[in-house]
Amino acid sequence: MKTYTYTEKKDTRSGFGAGLTELGRTNPNVVALCADLIGSLKMDDFKNENPDRFFQVGIAEANMIGIAAGLTIGGKIPFTGTFANFSTGRVYDQIRQSVAYSGKNVKICASHAGLTLGEDGATHQILEDIGLMKMLPHMVVINPCDYNQTKAATMAIAEYDGPVYLRFGRPKVPVFTPENQKFEIGKAIQMIEGTDVTIVATGHLVWEAIEASKALHEEGISAEVINIHTIKPLDDKAILKSVSKTGCIVTCEEHNHLGGLGESVARVLAQNSPTPQEFVATNDTFGESGTPAQLMEKYGLDSKAIVAKSKAAMARK
């Protein structure tokens, strides 16, 4: 079984900041906007190196989305930065009309997504953003798993012409994907090959899935782990190919089971190859204050939960 180790933990938002800094140096059309969260989004370096191409909008997210859409008219590639809650729910109509329906090349970059925002609690822990964004026609939705992948994704979306939602998080998590691995939008990555159960995970849950596969391996269960960094467009082929071998699947995400990755996978399976599926996701609930680890355990999003759901899925074969 392929194993993964890590030597350091870093936050995915810092991967975004590093990618944006790199873009500032290499792509003169990239501009960035922030709604009073420069430090939280790690946009300081881009701002300092490119003061003319950085727009501090203040606490006014609706205006930020509109300005970003306007900047595309003139050939700019705007990256907006704020928390996931304020990047989506707060400005849904602005994104819908001025960005998605208008087909504008805006990159909506959202930090502090999900429960792992931690102590700030439910007002800031959005668990509905993937659903909100994936429902918008032609919106690309990406949730990378670690620092390296977030940096690569940030750089890749500048090359893609169209609206993108890039979701990442606050806590320091293991860095386990290779540095400078090319990021291909919509192409799933097989992390571990297996035969008994398919585990597809996105964002912070990819590492938990890898941990779960180790535990399952010790019990003689061979789990295939797939990193679905792009929720839309979904890599249908990779999912169908894997379940044709394993016959059951567990989907893992730091998001409500309504509207998230799991439902997208369920649609693909229902249409092509009905397969027993279990969901590692929040169960139609808001979050609460706590440490990220406490919250992931309480809401059933850790490797232990993935192990249990894997066995449940296998039992339904």
Added chain:
Amino acid sequence: MSNTKQLQDLTIQVRRDILRMVHKVNSGHPGGSLGCAEFFVTLYNAIMERNKGFDMNGHNEDLFFLSNGHISPVYYSVLARAGYFPIEELNTFRLIDSRLQGHPTTHEGLPGVRIASGSLGQGMSIAIGAAQAKKLNNDSYLVYSLHGDGELQEGQNWEAIMYASAKKIDNMICTIDLNGKQIDGATDDVLAMGDIKAKFEAFDWLVVEVKAGNSIDAILKGMTEAKAMTGKGQPICVLLETEMGNGVDFMMHTHAWHGKAPNDEQLASALNQNPETLGDY
């Protein structure tokens, strides 16, 4: 086209277009469209510097954004008659498979339109973004926009108004259609906004008032004045006092025609008041 007579003839033809478009599909917004006919005609034909053809990025030309997208009939008519697309296409307004959607959009690729609008309050932010892109591109041309007065009730405008002065967006002229009316009645009855001029000035904007907003000469004078104020570190607002339904007697002095089409008889009467000048589509 800077001859006032030509602009007046075009305005009358645009009125006919508006009336015939909304009548044909028995839907659309004639009141605000008619109220802004002189403004659109003057802006596109005597104020804006536009390039031939249509390029989404609009480098080195003036740009216009319509924020109150429901007055699409006047926008479509003026765009068609300015050469962006064939005037015959006005026949397809609000029909299935048309590029002339109920509210303007880029989605169907209609030349002349650079942003979707209809959900209110978003256009000023767009105009600001486009104006900032022009500054980054060392493009000295201007960005124009139009907003309804009722539309100012949307909070996003005030985010944008605050931002524009803080960031010295001085290559943008935002016009407010002050017709004093919205769907449910007079703006003063629905949600009174008080002294709009004082509000813009309190946000450090330069304000130009055009009291006779349906007079081509007054619009020319006001917009020329506004243009002369650009580049001085402050955003510019034109308060354009218009009469909803202007040019059709029974559509004036009421908000009843905000979103209602005339019937056959009413259309005949309205067209009689505006005899054909440049040829119907």
